[in-house]
Amino acid sequence: MSQPSDPLTLEVVDLMARLVSVFHKEYDEAAAARSLTGAQAKVLALLRRGPLPMRRIAQTMSCEPSNITGIVDRLEARGLVTREADPQDRRVKLVAVTEAGRTASEELRESLDFAREPLAALGEEERALLRDLLRRMLDGVRA
Known part of the structure; x- marks a missing residue:
């Protein structure tokens, strides 16, 4: 692909x-x-x-x-x-x-503070959307 x-x-x-x-x-x-x-x-x-x-x-x-x-x-x-x-x-x-x-x-x-401040600028719904998008991106990726 x-x-x-x-x-x-x-x-x-x-x-x-x-x-x-x-x-x-x-x-x-x-x-x-x-x-x-x-x-x-x-x-x-x-x-x-x-x-x-x-x-x-x-x-x-x-x-x-x-x-x-x-x-x-x-x-x-x-x-x-x-x-x-x-x-x-x-x-x-x-x-x-x-x-x-x-x-x-x-x-x-x-x-670890680096993510807390930028994530604080996002509302709960936006953080949930970001989480879901990251999960979707990582589906099937071997860690």
Whole structure:
């Protein structure tokens, strides 16, 4: 499927790129304020949904499993995650967030102000529409 390249689409793509850039900058700063790297914070955020195998974390973050091993080692040393055997396959190690890790991740998430101010300029109906449009755009996209 070819991508439209009309001026409106190009402007939307540019605006989305700016939004992502601002988000990453603030996310990394919020993580650093908690002595976490951006990657460590992202792993904690992924694990809020439940334990995951390290291979799945690597796939989701688009990196090598060996990188995830180092990230998980450092998080585990700080008591933010644990490794446990998968009940379905004892050879597979699941990474699970601890209560301390969940708290750190939630505090980081709550500290992200970049979206709150711009979103405050939108009414509830507009925010719901934006949410629905973003969901529609992301339907079928593998994370």
